[in-house]
Each structure stands twice: as C-alpha cells, then as structure tokens.
Amino acid sequence: MTSKKDKPLSRSTLAKTPTGIIGLDELTGGGIPAGRPTLVCGDPGCGKTLLSLEFIVRGATQYNEPGVFIAFEEKSEELAMNVASLGFDLEQLQRDGLLKIDHIHIERSEIEETGEYDLEGLFIRLDHAIKSIGAKRVVLDTIENLFSGLSNQFILRSELRRLFQWLKEKKVTAIITGEKGNGLLTRQGLEEYVSDCVILLEHRVSNKISTRFLRVVKYRGSVHGTNEYPFLIDSDGISVLPVTSLLLAHDVSSQRVSSGIPALDDMLGGQGFFKGSSILVSGTAGTGKTSIAAYFADQTCQRKERCAYFAFEESPQQIVRNMKSIGIDLNAHVNKGLLQFHASRPTLFGLEMHLVSMYKIIKKFKPQTVILDPITNLITVGSVSEVKSMLIRLIDFLQAEQITVMFTALTLNSVVSEQTDEGVSSLVDAWLLVRDIESNGERNRGMYIMKSRGMKHSNQVREFIIRDFGLDLMDVFLGADGVLTGSAREAEQLKIQAGHVLRDFAVGRKDKEIERKRTVLEAKIASLKEEFESITDALNKSYVEEDLRNEVIEKNRATITDIRNNKNTITDKKKKGR
Amino acid sequence: MDTEEQTWELRLYVAGKTTKSVTAIANLKRYCEEHLMGKYVIEIIDLLVQPQLAEGDQILAIPTLVRKVPEPIRKIIGDLSNEEKVLVGLNIRPVNR
Known part of the structure; x- marks a missing residue:
C-alpha cells in the first residue's frame, strides 16, 4: 500500500500532499x-x-x-x-x-x-x-x-x-x-x-x-x-481503515508454526500450521475452542513471539484462570509482554470500529499471532454479510502482515453444517472442527481437520481430551458399533489389554512346556552319551585284556623257553657236579 | 441620544486605491462633514500596507467602516453609497432634516 507513495512521481501524475492521517494516504494513493x-x-x-x-x-x-x-x-x-x-x-x-x-x-x-x-x-x-x-x-x-x-x-x-x-x-x-x-x-x-x-x-x-x-x-x-x-x-x-486491498497478491511463507498440541501437529503433517495462515476452530458450545486457542497463544509466547488475544466473550482474568486449570500459565506471558489481551464487548461499538481498533492494536503491537475468540459474538452487532466482509478485510490485512490468525466460532446447531461460521470457512486456510460425539450416555469431543490448504493432513476423527495437564488427541476406536469414544473407548482398550494378558499367559505356558521338553531331551541325550561311553569303555577294556593276555602269553612262552634252556644247563650242571 | 457631546471615532479599512475604496472614503468624508461637523475622527487603514491590523477588527470585506466610539461597535461594509443606510448603521441623527 505504501509503495505507491514511495514511487517517484512522473510528470504526468498529480503531485500529492500526504495528510499524515492513518489510512487516508493509502486510500488516496499518497494524500490530497x-x-x-x-x-x-x-x-x-x-x-x-x-x-x-x-x-x-x-x-x-x-x-x-x-x-x-x-x-x-x-x-x-x-x-x-x-x-x-x-x-x-x-x-x-x-x-x-x-x-x-x-x-x-x-x-x-x-x-x-x-x-x-x-x-x-x-x-x-x-x-x-x-x-x-x-x-x-x-x-x-x-x-x-x-x-x-x-x-x-x-x-x-x-x-x-x-x-x-x-x-x-x-x-x-x-x-x-x-x-x-x-x-x-x-x-x-x-x-x-x-x-x-x-x-x-x-x-x-x-x-x-x-x-x-x-x-x-x-x-x-x-x-x-x-x-x-x-x-x-x-x-x-x-x-x-482501508484494509480492502483488492489484490490477492500477498507474500506467503512456507514456514510452519506449531499449534501447541503435538498430536494436532501430527495430524497436520507433523509440523503444524503455515505461518501467516488463517485458522478457524469451530464447534458447539463447550467443545474446547478457547482451550485450543489458548494453547496456540501459549505456544507462540514460548517461541518468544508476540500474540494479541482479542476476547469478545470472557475477560482476560477469566481466561487466565480457566486456562490454569489445564496447565498453562498465560499470566506469565502477559507479564513478559509477549501476550496482550484485548477484551471488549461486541456491542461496545460497531463492527467497523472493532476492525479499526484491532487494526491499530496490531499495527502497534506487531504480534506474530492474533486470536479472535469468538467471532460468532460479533454477529450481535452486524449481519452475517457484514461480519464476513469485516473478516475478509481482517484476514487480508493479517496475511499481508504475515500474521497467523486463529478464529474460534460457535456453531449453534449440533448438526455439523459445512457452510456455517459466518461464511468465512472459504476464506480460511485451515479449518478445525471440534464436535460432540454422543453415545453410550456420555458426551465426548471429537476433532477433525475439515481442510488445511497446502499440506498433507489426517482425515481421521480424533478424540479430543482435556486433562489437568493439557490437551491431547486420541485415536478413536472403530468398533463393531462404529466409532468409540470416551469410556467406550477405554472399555475397548481394557478388553484389548485383557486379551494381551491372556495371550501372554498362554504363550508363557507353551514356552515352559518347551523348556521342560528340552530338559527331558537333554537328559536323554546325556544318558545316551553315558551309555555310549560305557560301551566304548567295555570295548576298550577287552582290547586291553587281549593285549595283556597276549603279553602274558608271550611272557610265559619266553619264560618256558628260558626254563627249558635252563633245565638243560641245570642238568648239565648237575651232571658236571656229579 | 447624547451624540452631541461625543467625538466619533471612525475607522475605515481599505485595500489600496481601488474604485470602491476611493468611493467609500469620499462618501464617508462627505457624510461626516454634513452630519458630524467637528465631532469626528476618521482613521483610514490601508490593509495592503498594514495587513496585520485586519485581525483586530475582524475585517473580511473591503471596504469596511468601523464605528469604535460610541459603543457598541458597528460595522458597515460596502462603498457607503447609500447614505440613509450608513446613517442608520452608524446611528447618526441627520442634522438637516
């Protein structure tokens, strides 16, 4: 927008005097x-x-x-x-x-x-x-x-x-x-x-x-x-506020920012959202939209980036208190100056005024992330088409500034309508839908990614769980009766765990049997070896005996031979001596 | 009215020697001689020479005649060609009537 002003004026163009009034110079291309x-x-x-x-x-x-x-x-x-x-x-x-x-x-x-x-x-x-x-x-x-x-x-x-x-x-x-x-x-x-x-x-x-x-x-x-x-x-x-730059020609970033929920990042191709994109989180009442937004804010501040949080429903203190219960301390970021809350009643002034005041705050604070929670409340001060036109302009402006924006929106009917949410769904880059899944007498939260431009994303419905230490996403179980959530899912998990234990036990028993068989076999092998050795011994013994006998026989014969020869001599002696 | 005892202080603002200015000066002098003989002071201010003086008497139109004394201040704009209007405007009682 300002580039027009910087261009050197050619002779044919009208010389302009900048008024110095915010927005008017952009509107007139340099002033009056x-x-x-x-x-x-x-x-x-x-x-x-x-x-x-x-x-x-x-x-x-x-x-x-x-x-x-x-x-x-x-x-x-x-x-x-x-x-x-x-x-x-x-x-x-x-x-x-x-x-x-x-x-x-x-x-x-x-x-x-x-x-x-x-x-x-x-x-x-x-x-x-x-x-x-x-x-x-x-x-x-x-x-x-x-x-x-x-x-x-x-x-x-x-x-x-x-x-x-x-x-x-x-x-x-x-x-x-x-x-x-x-x-x-x-x-x-x-x-x-x-x-x-x-x-x-x-x-x-x-x-x-x-x-x-x-x-x-x-x-x-x-x-x-x-x-x-x-x-x-x-x-x-x-x-x-001339935020309607009618050209769709802003720079885009392929840099990614984490949503603050690792499991959600996984669903988004493992890296989270694109920087400078617009994200819509919609869902029925009490599905945890604000929690998702607060996590995103927290993540932004942990990266040492600034975040502006526009609340139209709750006061900042209320949000801080509520988010403490799920394990994030937003107050610390506020004190560090990384997080700014701007709470205002939608009826305080007209839509356009909201837009102008947001515009001014954003220009001044220069956040990397902006959160609007929720945009649905703005409808009280304008018609759907007015809200839409305002959001178009806001998104337009934010994208030009490379600011990531997250809107939350309340869908009033429990039937998921694909075209609700002030009609901004076509404008946003990523759309997360948090919905109730009611079964077995309980209400659970399911989340899925309706769309996410320009990245691989999961098509799976995940169960969205809010715990003391934070948000998490669980794979939902597909049972015989359909998708299982909540205690049904846990029951299914327990059943599977029990199955594991039984199988482990069975396997263990078989292993032992094999072990025993091996012991028996090894014992048998040992006795056979012994037998073999005793036979060998016996055989060896007979050889030795044979040798001995032969030796003895030989000896005896020699002795006898000797004796015979001696007899003669003896007799000879006897003869001589006689 | 006790205009008889008072001295009239009149101030005429002009801008250069335009026809209107000259006419106005001439007209004013004539009326004063006729009706306020010896009891008036006329100050002619040429704004081309002293533009800073225009602010003091809130001068817009030229020529403008300002009656400073007697109070209240009255202003008559124009070349003063209508004698009756000028006299009424200045609240001067015509002498020879």
Whole structure:
C-alpha cells in the first residue's frame, strides 16, 4: 500500500500532499492534491474540523509544512482545548511558528451592508497569515459561515470562486470544510468551486451503534478507493481503515508454526500450521475452542513471539484462570509482554470500529499471532454479510502482515453444517472442527481437520481430551458399533489389554512346556552319551585284556623257553657236579 | 441620544486605491462633514500596507467602516453609497432634516 507513495512521481501524475492521517494516504494513493483545494464535507459532528486540524498538525509535526487554520466557527483557544486530548499542543506549535490559527468572526447584527464591497480583507488576512509562517497548508473551517454573516450572495459566490483560484495560485494545499446540505454535498454548493478532490464524511447509526465513514467522492486525476471506509477518532486522532486491498497478491511463507498440541501437529503433517495462515476452530458450545486457542497463544509466547488475544466473550482474568486449570500459565506471558489481551464487548461499538481498533492494536503491537475468540459474538452487532466482509478485510490485512490468525466460532446447531461460521470457512486456510460425539450416555469431543490448504493432513476423527495437564488427541476406536469414544473407548482398550494378558499367559505356558521338553531331551541325550561311553569303555577294556593276555602269553612262552634252556644247563650242571 | 457631546471615532479599512475604496472614503468624508461637523475622527487603514491590523477588527470585506466610539461597535461594509443606510448603521441623527 505504501509503495505507491514511495514511487517517484512522473510528470504526468498529480503531485500529492500526504495528510499524515492513518489510512487516508493509502486510500488516496499518497494524500490530497498538492497545491489545490480539497473539500471535506459532512454532517455536524462527523469530524470535519478534527480531520482538517489533524491535516495541519501532522503537516507541521511530521512533514515540516507550516499551516494556517482559519476558523470561522471556533476560537483558537477553544480549538486548542478540543484537541488537547489528542495530544496536539496548538499553543506550542503557534509559538514555534509552525501553525497560525486565525479566528474569523462575523456578527450579523454588527454589520450593515451598503453598496459594493469585496472580500479583499479575507484575502489580505489569509495572505498575511501564510506569509508570516511560510505556510504550505491552509484550512478554512468552515467557509460557509460567510453565507450566514453576509447577505449579498452574488458577491460572496464570485469572491469564493476568486478565493479558490487565489489559493491555487498561492500553491498551498488547502482543505475547505462544508456542512452537508439537502441533496447536495454542501449547503452552499461549494463543490462547484472545489472540483479537484471531495471527501465526504458521514456518521451513521445502525443497530443503535454509530459509525463514522469516509468516502472519497471525487479525486480528479488520480485513482482512489471509492468505497466507504470507516474511521475512528481516538486518542491518536483519526484513523481510516482501508484494509480492502483488492489484490490477492500477498507474500506467503512456507514456514510452519506449531499449534501447541503435538498430536494436532501430527495430524497436520507433523509440523503444524503455515505461518501467516488463517485458522478457524469451530464447534458447539463447550467443545474446547478457547482451550485450543489458548494453547496456540501459549505456544507462540514460548517461541518468544508476540500474540494479541482479542476476547469478545470472557475477560482476560477469566481466561487466565480457566486456562490454569489445564496447565498453562498465560499470566506469565502477559507479564513478559509477549501476550496482550484485548477484551471488549461486541456491542461496545460497531463492527467497523472493532476492525479499526484491532487494526491499530496490531499495527502497534506487531504480534506474530492474533486470536479472535469468538467471532460468532460479533454477529450481535452486524449481519452475517457484514461480519464476513469485516473478516475478509481482517484476514487480508493479517496475511499481508504475515500474521497467523486463529478464529474460534460457535456453531449453534449440533448438526455439523459445512457452510456455517459466518461464511468465512472459504476464506480460511485451515479449518478445525471440534464436535460432540454422543453415545453410550456420555458426551465426548471429537476433532477433525475439515481442510488445511497446502499440506498433507489426517482425515481421521480424533478424540479430543482435556486433562489437568493439557490437551491431547486420541485415536478413536472403530468398533463393531462404529466409532468409540470416551469410556467406550477405554472399555475397548481394557478388553484389548485383557486379551494381551491372556495371550501372554498362554504363550508363557507353551514356552515352559518347551523348556521342560528340552530338559527331558537333554537328559536323554546325556544318558545316551553315558551309555555310549560305557560301551566304548567295555570295548576298550577287552582290547586291553587281549593285549595283556597276549603279553602274558608271550611272557610265559619266553619264560618256558628260558626254563627249558635252563633245565638243560641245570642238568648239565648237575651232571658236571656229579 | 447624547451624540452631541461625543467625538466619533471612525475607522475605515481599505485595500489600496481601488474604485470602491476611493468611493467609500469620499462618501464617508462627505457624510461626516454634513452630519458630524467637528465631532469626528476618521482613521483610514490601508490593509495592503498594514495587513496585520485586519485581525483586530475582524475585517473580511473591503471596504469596511468601523464605528469604535460610541459603543457598541458597528460595522458597515460596502462603498457607503447609500447614505440613509450608513446613517442608520452608524446611528447618526441627520442634522438637516
């Protein structure tokens, strides 16, 4: 949006003067026409004076362009007092020579007209004021008061024409304010003199909620947003909200952010959501939407990123207390300045105001994550189509800023309708649905991912459990009677566990038997071995015996042989001895 | 009315020597001579020379005649061509009537 402003202006483009008013410069592509008068018109109390004064003050403080404010209605002290609450110190600016307020007062009762006259006095005063501070900006608020002070319309009209021509020659950027008239933009038809740029301010009350709107009716020689844009007057002055960037051309990130619930991340391809995407969590009452949102906030803050939490239903303290019961301490993040709660009743102001105030908070706080809890409550202040258009703009803005946003939405009927949720389901990138599953006399939460653009995601219904230590997702059991949740699931789990135990037992018994058989077998093998060894022994014994016997026989024979030989000798001896 | 004793302080604002200014000055002098002989002071201020003075008397139209004294302040704008209106506006009782 701001890139338009930064572009060097080619000769053919109209030079523009930035107003410094948030949003208005984006809307007009850089500001109001430089060196030309612009008409700002509207009903009483719609902020004409403030807009023009802010133009002067911002010019003086931000763009170093001194300005002259010609007040036909209020005195300079009154003006200073009125805008002191906005932090504009008019007295100081006047002392610094950046601002000159000239109060022009016309008292009809004091004035008698006779003969020809002109408004040269006004020109001279204006000229003097411009010259004295070298003004680049001029405001005439509101010049129509001249018509009530002076009766000669012909003179007035011709002088006004001359005035606007004169302002152009002076090359000052001027804002002329005018009251809205019947069927005309201004009561005195000023638009016929100021034809370069006309801005209309309106103040409308619908559903007992008042909203101010700004519309650029005409901007000669420039493209501009033609819609009605809501604007907000608060402590920072005026902010217009042109969040409808009609192009779908924002950058995307393939970075992922965790949802804070590991099991949910698993369902989302194991990594969680895309950074800068929009996530819708919808479900019936009491299904834990806020808990999911709080977990996401907690996760964001744990990554040391900032998170803005817009609550439309509960007060911050209430949310903090409630979330403590499921094991997250949001207060710690609040104290560290990572988490900001902004709780407001939806009926506090109109939808557009909500949008503007959110826009401002987001611009200021620069969070990485934004949570809106719940968007359904906004419907109390607007119709479905209005809420949708607001959310489109919000999502658009957040995506351009690469901010991840999570909405929660209440679906009123228990039948899951695929097209509820303020019709934003088509806008969001990821849609989680938390629903009741009622069976066996109890109510359980089931969660599934309706859609998740650009990533693999589980198609399974998971049971969503809230416990003291946090949220978890469980696989649901598909039994014979369908999906089992809650105690039915636990019963099924127990049954399966029992089965496991029995089987384990049976297996154990068989194992033991095998062991025993093995022991028996091993014993048998041992005895056979013994037998074999005894046989071997027996065999060996017979061999030895045989050997021994042979040996003995041999020995005996030798002995006998010896003996025989000896006998002879003995006998020989005996013979000899005889 | 005790206008007889008072001195009239009149201030005429003009811008340069335009026809309207010249006419107005001439007209004013004539009326004063006629009706306020010796009891008036006329101050002519040329805003082209002293533009800062325009603010004080809330001057818009040129020429403007301001009656400072007697109070209350009255303003008459225009070239003062209508004598009756001027006299009524200044609350001057015509002498020769």
